Amino acid sequence: xxxxxxxxxxxxxxxxxxxxxxxxxxxxxxxxxxxxxxxxxxxxxxxxxxxxxxxxxxxxxxxxxxxxxxxxxxxxxxxxxxxxxxxxxxxxxxxxxxxxxxxxxxxxxxxxxxxxxxxxxxxxxxxxxxxxxxxxxxxxxxxxxxxxxxxxxxxxxxxxxxxxxxxxxxxxxxxxxxxxxxxxxxxxxxxxxxxxxxxxxxxxxxxxxxxxxxxxxxxxxxxxxxxxxxxxxxxxxxxxxxxxxxxxxxxxxxxxxxxxxxxxxxxxxxxxxxxxxxxxxxxxxxxxxxxxxxxxxxxxxxxxxxxxxxxxxxxxxxxxxxxxxxxxxxxxxxxxxxxxxxxxxxxxxxxxxxxxxxxxxxxxxxxxxxxxxxxxxxxxxxxxxxxxxxxxxxxxxxxxxxxxxxxxxxxxxxxxxxxxxxxxxxxxxxxxxxxxxxxxxxxxxxxxxxxxxxxxxxxxxxxxxxxxxxxxxxxxxxxxxxxxxxxxxxxxxxxxxxxxxxxxxxxxxxxxxxxxxxxxxxxxxxxxxxxxxxxxxxxxxxxx
Amino acid sequence: xxxxxxxxxxxxxxxxxxxxxxxxxxxxxxxxxxxxxxxxxxxxxxxxxxxxxxxxxxxxxxxxxxxxxxxxxxxxxxxxxxxxxxxxxxxxxxxxxxxxxxxxxxxxxxxxxxxxxxxxxxxxxxxxxxxxxxxxxxxxxxxxxxxxxxxxxxxxxxxxxxxxxxxxxxxxxxxxxxxxxxxxxxxxxxxxxxxxxxxxxxxxxxxxxxxxxxxxx
Numbered sequence: 001x002x003x004x005x006x007x008x009x010x011x012x013x014x015x016x017x018x019x020x021x022x023x024x025x026x027x028x029x030x031x032x033x034x035x036x037x038x039x040x041x042x043x044x045x046x047x048x049x050x051x052x053x054x055x056x057x058x059x060x061x062x063x064x065x066x067x068x069x070x071x072x073x074x075x076x077x078x079x080x081x082x083x084x085x086x087x088x089x090x091x092x093x094x095x096x097x098x099x100x101x102x103x104x105x106x107x108x109x110x111x112x113x114x115x116x117x118x119x120x121x122x123x124x125x126x127x128x129x130x131x132x133x134x135x136x137x138x139x140x141x142x143x144x145x146x147x148x149x150x151x152x153x154x155x156x157x158x159x160x161x162x163x164x165x166x167x168x169x170x171x172x173x174x175x176x177x178x179x180x181x182x183x184x185x186x187x188x189x190x191x192x193x194x195x196x197x198x199x200x201x202x203x204x205x206x207x208x209x210x211x212x213x214x215x216x217x218x219x220x221x222x223x224x225x226x227x228x229x230x231x232x233x234x235x236x237x238x239x240x241x242x243x244x245x246x247x248x249x250x251x252x253x254x255x256x257x258x259x260x261x262x263x264x265x266x267x268x269x270x271x272x273x274x275x276x277x278x279x280x281x282x283x284x285x286x287x288x289x290x291x292x293x294x295x296x297x298x299x300x301x302x303x304x305x306x307x308x309x310x311x312x313x314x315x316x317x318x319x320x321x322x323x324x325x326x327x328x329x330x331x332x333x334x335x336x337x338x339x340x341x342x343x344x345x346x347x348x349x350x351x352x353x354x355x356x357x358x359x360x361x362x363x364x365x366x367x368x369x370x371x372x373x374x375x376x377x378x379x380x381x382x383x384x385x386x387x388x389x390x391x392x393x394x395x396x397x398x399x400x401x402x403x404x405x406x407x408x409x410x411x412x413x414x415x416x417x418x419x420x421x422x423x424x425x426x427x428x429x430x431x432x433x434x435x436x437x438x439x440x441x442x443x444x445x446x447x448x449x450x451x452x453x454x455x456x457x458x459x460x461x462x463x464x465x466x467x468x469x470x471x472x473x474x475x476x477x478x479x480x481x482x483x484x485x486x487x488x489x490x491x492x493x494x495x496x497x498x499x500x501x502x503x504x505x506x507x508x509x510x511x512x513x514x515x516x517x518x519x520x521x522x523x524x525x526x527x528x529x530x531x532x533x534x535x536x537x538x539x540x541x542x543x544x
Numbered sequence: 545x546x547x548x549x550x551x552x553x554x555x556x557x558x559x560x561x562x563x564x565x566x567x568x569x570x571x572x573x574x575x576x577x578x579x580x581x582x583x584x585x586x587x588x589x590x591x592x593x594x595x596x597x598x599x600x601x602x603x604x605x606x607x608x609x610x611x612x613x614x615x616x617x618x619x620x621x622x623x624x625x626x627x628x629x630x631x632x633x634x635x636x637x638x639x640x641x642x643x644x645x646x647x648x649x650x651x652x653x654x655x656x657x658x659x660x661x662x663x664x665x666x667x668x669x670x671x672x673x674x675x676x677x678x679x680x681x682x683x684x685x686x687x688x689x690x691x692x693x694x695x696x697x698x699x700x701x702x703x704x705x706x707x708x709x710x711x712x713x714x715x716x717x718x719x720x721x722x723x724x725x726x727x728x729x730x731x732x733x734x735x736x737x738x739x740x741x742x743x744x745x746x747x748x749x750x751x752x753x754x755x756x757x758x759x760x761x
Contacts, residue, residue, distance in 0.1 A: 168633040171596050174620035175627050176647030176696055186646070190637040 012454050014351040021344055022363040025370060025422050028385035036244050043235040047242070051225065055242075059221040059249070062142060062214075063204045069147030070203040073295055074154025075196055079188070080292065082162040085277035086285045092292045093159075094534035097152045099299035101526030103483040103500065104149045105212025106519050109507040110303040111145060112137050112216065120306060137217045146207050148299040153206070154199035161195035162188070167276060180278075193260075201257045208250060209374045211486040212504055222246040223486065226376040236380070243377040250372050304523060310516040318517040323502075327521055330482065330498040333413060337420040338478040342470060344421060345428035349436055350458065353444075364429075371426035375486030382419045382491060386410045416491040420481055427480060428473045435469025436462075468536060475533050479526045545605075546572040546732060547593075547700055552602035554588055562588045563756045566602070570700070575726055575733045577743035580753035586736040587630075589753075590702045593734070594627050595620035607699045626698030626731075630705045632689040634677035640664070640688055641673045647696040663691040667725055682710050683718060687725070694729050701726075703735040707742055719745045 040048075080086075081093045114121045115136040122133060135141070169191065173183045189196075211223045222242065230239035280288060317323055344367075352364055370378070390407045397408055409415060443465060447457040463470070485500045492501060499518045506515040547570040554563040562585045570576055578586050591597045593604060595611065595618060603613035606625070611618045634643050644660045664670045667687035677685055686706065693701055710718060723746050726733050737743050743750045751758055 168629050168631070169635060171594075171620070172627070172629065172633045172635075173646070174596075175594055175623075175625060176692065177621045177624075178646070179621055187635060191635075193637075 012351065012354060014347045014354065014454070017344070017347040018351040018363055018367070021348070021421075021425070022366045024418070025425075026366050028381040028422075029373070031388070032240055032381040032384055033244060036241060038237060040241070041235055041237055043229070043233050044238045044241060047225070047229060047238055051220075052245075054220055055222055055225045056245075056249075058139070058219060059208070061139060062146075062219060062221055063207050063253075065139075065143035066146040066150065066207045067200050067204050069143060070151040070154050071196060071200045073147060073151035074156075074199055074203075075158050075192075077151070077292055077295055078155050078159040078162055079184070080288045082159055083188075083278055084288060085279050086288055088289065089277075092296070094531065095296055095300075096155055096292065097530050097534065098296065098527055099149045100152045100479060101523050101530055102149055102300055102303060103212070103485070103523075104146055104206075104210055105216065105485060105500075105507070106503060106523070107149050107299075107303050108142070108145050108213040108216055109503070109512045109515075110306050111141070113512050114302075114306055120309075139217075139219055142213055142217050142219045145213060146203070146210070148295070150203045150206050151295070151299065153202040154196065157195040157199035157202075158192055161192045165191050197257055197260050201253065204253055205250070205372055205374075208246070209376075209486065211376060211489070212507075216507055222249070223374055223376040226380070227486075227490075230380065236384075239380055243380055246374060246377060250374065254372055304520070307516040307520050307523075310513040311520065314514050314516055317514050318521075323518050326497050326499055326502055327518060329496065330500070330522065333417070333498065334478055334481045337417050337424075337481050338474050340417065341421055341424050341477050341481075342428045342432070342474050344425055345432045345473060346458075346470070348425070348429055349432045350454075350462075352433075353436060353441065354454070368426040368429055370422040371424065373423070375423065375484070378419055378423055379487050379490040382415060382422065382487075383410070386415045386418075411493050413493060413496070416488060416493075419487045419491050420484065423484075423487065424477050424480055428477050431473035431476060432466065432469055435466045435473075438469075439465045471536070472533055475529045479529060482522050482526060545569040546574075546607060547734075548603075548605040549593075550603050550605075552589070552592065552604065553600045554585075554592060554597065555600055561600075561756060563592070563599075566757045568751070568758055570732060570734065572607075572732055573730060575723075575731075575746065575748045576735070577747035577750045578734060578736045578753055579740060579743040579750055580738065582738055584753045585756040586738075586753055587704055590627065590704055590734070590736055593700070594625045594702060595623050624696065624699050625702065626693035626696060626700070627702040628686070628689045628693050628704065628706065630708055632677075632685045632709075634680075634685055634689055634692070636677050638676075639673070640669070640675050640677070640680075643677070643688060644692045644695055647692065659695065660691075663695055664688075666694070666728060667691045668721075683714060686710065686718075687721070690722075690725060694731065699732065701731045701733045703733065705736055705738070707737065707739065715742075722746060 077092070077096050081089060081096065113119050115134050116122060117133065125131075125134075136144075165188070169187055170183055173187050178186065208221075208223065211227060213219070214221050214224045215227070222245070226239050226242045226246065229235050229242055348364060348367055352361075386409050387407065390410050393408070439462075443461050444457055447461045448454075452460070483500065485504060488498055489501050489504060492498070497505075499522050503512075503515040503519050506512055547568075549566060549568040552563055552566040552568075553561060555561040566585075566589065568589075578589065580586050588597065592599050592612070593606075598617060599612055601614065604611045606623070609618075610616050611623055611625075635646065638646065641657075641660055644663055645656050648656055648659060661670060661673065664673055667690055669684060669687055669691070672680060672684060672688070677688070680688065686709075690703075706722065707715060707718060719742065726746075735743070735746060
């Protein structure tokens with residue numbers, strides 16, 4: 001008891017870092033919304049009366065369509081892989097995550113190209129005598145592309161929930177005369193519902209965040225609208241208003257998710273015995289393998305193969321020194337940002353662990369808010385915040401350098417890294433937190449009673465125990481930062497490019513073939529990381 | 545014989561045999577305790593009778609029907625064998641009512657309600673009909689699990705270590721309750737336990753099991 005009190009009374013280094021981060025995150029957002037109170041511009045009146053209903057309608061169609069498609073693909077692939085036995089099951093079990101390595105906008109560029117008049121699909125269709133062109137650059141096309149590239153979020157969450165589900169429930173249902181369909185509908189789906197809804201929420205947030213696909217396909221949704229108001233109409237105030245509305249929508253969705261899963265609290269807390277997989281008849285086996293292969297082919301295989309094909313004509317691009325720089329840039333900033341984000345997450349988790357106060361819980365909610373906020377909104381908030389900061393710090397800059405740049409922070413990479421942190425801390429937090437949960441408090445507390453300080457314990461006891469958790473947090477954030485487009489596009493310094501932004505530019509200039517090589521570099525790198533993540537030993541050798 | 549098990553054998557893939565040449569019989573309506581140290585294969589025997597695992601050899605016959613032999617295997621949902629698991633496995637997302645009604649055949653809501661309430665009366669838990677499993681004590685959960693299994697009128701009811709997860713101080717009452725419920729329901733019942741006193745207190749007959757088999761008398 002005495003120790004606990006001692007711990008919560010003195011604010012530790014962890015808590016201080018957490019507080020600073022929380023303030024930094026909250027500040028830009030609240031500062032931005034202060035501006036909403038200003039009188040609306042004429043452009044805003046125009047946007048509100050003529051464009052807004054469309055933006056809203058399109059956004060809802062897009063997220064509902066994508067959510068349904070991703071939920072179906074993700075749930076059924078997880079269900080088949082977990083409960084059934086068929087050839088190549090192990091392969092599918094990790095390969096089905098691969099579409100996460102393929103950024104949606106790259107998939108969009110490649111598919112649009114393949115379905116264009118001279119594209120691979122269109123030519124293949126003509127060989128079969130079908131001359132009609134399929135218009136993939138449409139709302140339906142966007143839904144398909146988001147569904148196929150984002151379903152792994154649902155797949156991952158549902159799969160881990162199904163694996164934790166005790167086999168006993170299913171055995172019991174069988175003894176109570178329930179056939180496969182009744183077991184699926186009455187036992188498996190209800191028990192998995194929180195994971196299914198949680199995964200679908202991630203898909204929706206990712207879809208709202210996207211700017212690449214909707215821009216290229218001309219699907220007028222909110223992120224499109226925000227950038228349009230900002231850059232084409234040069235009306236920052238309207239962009240901020242749109243951001244406010246979009247945030248309302250996002251928080252509405254997040255609240256709906258809480259409502260949908262929060263009513264009945266239960267946990268399958270039974271001792272889990274390993275799942276016994278059902279043998280399938282030859283016919284259903286073929287159907288299952290066919291289904292999974294199609295999902296994997298369209299979500300990953302076909303676009304990647306197409307890009308490899310394009311590479312034959314454009315391989316010289318990879319020898320281009322400029323691309324080399326861009327790839328090195330991308331890797332440097334991604335590694336740096338990911339490491340920083342994991343470090344901050346580690347601090348936040350520890351602050352939470354050591355003081356279970358309400359205060360800490362509120363701070364945590366704030367730091368984890370970032371992931372729900374679409375990139376377009378974060379981009380505006382961060383940019384406004386930094387320009388303001390630079391103005392205030394102006395006199396300080398003068399002290400050191402008389403005619404130095406007036407916008408020191410705004411023109412540096414600091415702003416971009418800050419925005420990455422804002423958006424991705426939640427992901428790292430959840431990953432680190434779940435690892436800590438597995439080892440519990442007792443090792444840490446034992447170290448404290450043996451007279452070790454907090455940092456010492458973190459270094460000597462916690463870190464070795466949660467090492468694999470930290471590595472997976474790093475990999476997950478790494479892949480996300482690598483793919484990130486809207487933030488990078490807006491907040492990068494002039495003449496600074498990452499692979500993502502350069503591919504975006506190339507797609508706009510109809511030079512998508514030339515971008516195949518660098519795109520493949522980041523996709524295959526992400527794919528390798530996913531392979532490593534799914535094949536590394538869980539929990540480390542010390543923890544059972 | 546009502547339940548007739550011959551030459552039963554079982555082994556996990558690549559493991560040592562868990563059950564070996566096991567013979568065992570039960571009369572209809574009998575309550576039998578299967579007593580043995582942990583690891584002697586008692587729970588495995590229950591899982592084989594329920595059809596949750598496949599035997600390597602031997603046959604199981606229940607009420608004149610072959611459930612399992614080298615050429616036949618009836619899947620669990622067609623066996624009409626009831627089982628109460630060690631940790632009860634009440635479906636956490638369903639109320640007590642929904643849990644008990646889960647195994648009932650299709651019938652009108654009213655009839656269903658009647659049957660469920662009757663069963664809950666049997667286990668003395670009518671008042672908890674709308675509760676969820678996490679709102680019940682361990683002993684209550686067990687009795688609900690019992691009611692749920694009895695709802696399908698199983699040919700044989702299997703109980704896996706019914707007292708292992710319960711407070712030892714309540715044991716005497718719990719044994720008496722269980723015995724009363726089983727007698728009222730007139731079920732054929734096979735109870736696995738490692739506690740000699742439990743075995744003697746509940747059953748008509750005690751069978752001892754060692755190293756995967758039941759020694760002949």
